[in-house]
Amino acid sequence: MSFYDISVRTISGEETTLAAYKGQVLLIVNTASKCGLTPQYKGLQALYERYRNQGLVVLGFPCNQFAGQEPGTEEEIAQFCDLNYGVTFPLFAKIDVNGPHTHPLYQYLKANAPEGNGEDIEWNFAKFLVDKNGQVSKRIGARVQPEELTSDIESLLKA
Template identity: 80%
Template structure:
């Protein structure tokens, strides 16, 4: 199964896959609205705005597994992201990134991360940079600021 075949749910509750993003460079991020790293939404939006017309997308996947820092409903998450950070990149329904309930997307990302990087997600705002062929090019830690990824994104575009 490829990355593009994995079923996901949009923030508005629609069942879909990532097939619409085939051929694009993707930055897949597990997000949270009540985390010390939440201001990264601003940098993620800036990357999306800068590169979206060149075949790049940020995909946000809210997760409440880290200190309960994403307790809201999908509607509350969408409203928060738009009103506080002007987020226009695609957001999806909450999912689990670790443990027995790990969503198939995160099972795939971790299993296909570069050698030695398949361990559990460490915190909110961990990132996976995916190339145009759907291959995980790089796993990026939660504390790495989005603006630090510009050169990596440009090299894949």
């Protein structure tokens, strides 16, 4: 199975695959609304606005596995992101990123990342950069601010 065959459910409940993002650079993030790192939504949205016309898409995957920091329903999450951070990048249904019910996307990301290969996600707002060919380019820690990724994103966009 290729990266683009992975099935995901949008925050509005539609089943789809990652094929819609073929040929684009992706920044994939596990998110949460009640986390000390939640303000990163602002930086993620800024990256999306700055680079989307060049081929970057930010994909947010809410996760409630870290201290119960994403307890809301998908509808509540979408509303929170819109009202508080003006999020317009794609959001998806809540998933598990670690453990026995790890979503296939995160199984793939963790297994194929050049750094931290196979290791569990440490916290909300861990990030993965995926190149235009669906290859995991970089695994980035949760505490790294979105604006620190500009040179990595620009390199992938030019490749």
